[in-house]
């Protein structure tokens with residue numbers, strides 16, 4: 001009985017940078033440091049930072065005047081930035097540069113008179129931040145069914161953009177529907193689905209076709225982690241589950257299984273993956289084969305903290 005371990009998996013450059021910003025802010029400025037929304041969508045990371053003195057809030061009105069606040073890796077809307085500036089809050093922005101890139105595309109296309117069809121999940125923080133750059137001209141496309149309700153004419157300048165952490169295959173299906181309905185729609189200047197999301201999906205596909213079961217380590221509110229479960233199932237795994245921690249792996253999932261694929265989302269520390277491997281070892285899965293589909297070297301520069 002063996003484990004096939006996907007590579008790349010786990011932390012991406014944007015998550016690494018965001019966590020480092022909170023840790024540096026705590027070290028240099030002392031607790032409490034306020035963080036608007038979970039800095040990254042991972043229970044273990046958020047719990048650890050909370051223990052060190054980070055205070056996670058939903059909105060800025062929970063942050064006292066004059067305090068330091070960090071914007072999460074998912075980015076914030078224009079209105080949130082303006083509110084922070086208006087209240088004189090001391091801000092460190094941990095927005096992933098690849099999310100900022102999409103914000104800049106929204107600003108540019110809005111300025112050039114486009115209606116922007118943003119493919120993404122309603123209610124996700126990243127989508128709220130991105131749409132909030134130009135709320136009057138951004139239209140959310142959440143799933144193929146929502147294409148039906150879009151109503152534009154040939155005179156409307158249209159462009160599609162997307163959330164960074166979507167399923168590549170599903171997004172391309174939606175784009176085909178958009179192009180069929182609006183043949184004049186413009187493509188984005190470059191991929192919005194980020195390198196880390198794409199690489200982890202390619203890697204999980206490579207292990208899924210050889211696995212009876214794929215365990216994805218990640219939190220339920222992590223978009224890219226949830227997409228890995230879907231891609232594993234589409235890629236040929238008989239079953240796939242998302243777990244935050246090794247103890248959530250149910251022994252019955254392993255009944256009759258001889259090969260388990262393991263991967264993790266972009267916000268997941270490697271220690272949590274190693275815990276799952278240890279648990280599988282305890283259940284007789286003693287061999288680990290690593291399947292590598294890409295090498296990642298990207299590192300983002302840090303803002304001044």
Ligand code: SF4
Nearest residue numbers: 012014015096164194
């Ligand atoms: Fe940035 Fe992609 Fe990582 Fe999100 S998943 S933080 S967009 S690199």
